Amino acid sequence: MEDQVDEIIDFLNDLLNMDCHAISNIINHRVPCNHSLAEHPTVQCGIGKMHGIDSDYTVGMLGILNGLCGTIDNGDLKGYGHITAIVDDDGMIKKFKRTDK
Numbered sequence: 001m002e003d004q005v006d007e008i009i010d011f012l013n014d015l016l017n018m019d020c021h022a023i024s025n026i027i028n029h030r031v032p033c034n035h036s037l038a039e040h041p042t043v044q045c046g047i048g049k050m051h052g053i054d055s056d057y058t059v060g061m062l063g064i065l066n067g068l069c070g071t072i073d074n075g076d077l078k079g080y081g082h083i084t085a086i087v088d089d090d091g092m093i094k095k096f097k098r099t100d101k
Contacts, residue, residue: 005069005082005098012065012083012096024093027085030058043067044081072100 016023030046037059038045044063047056066081077099084099 008065008069009083009096009098016093016095020092024087024091027060027062027093028087028091030060033057033059040067042069042071042081075100 012023033045035057037043038047038057043059044066046058046060046063062083062085063081066083069082072078072080072082080099082099084097086094086097088094
């Protein structure tokens with residue numbers, strides 16, 4: 001799936017250009033998840049309280065998409081997802097890009 005990362009990023013940026021508010025809200029939304037999902041080898045989950053959610057673990061759509069694409073295998077970003085959302089001061093996503101670029 002790593003080969004399709006750039007296609008997914010292009011797709012997300014196209015959607016962002018169509019409706020940045022909807023895409024930002026979906027990507028910024030987190031829900032509580034259980035330990036099993038949090039321990040998935042590629043899904044990116046948060047630990048502790050995030051965005052007002054009081055849970056041991058949380059997950060969002062970007063964490064799931066990154067899980068689909070796998071994680072970076074080496075270097076300083078080892079274990080991180082391949083897709084990064086660039087967010088402005090108001091929490092709106094400006095663009096998506098590869099984490100390692």
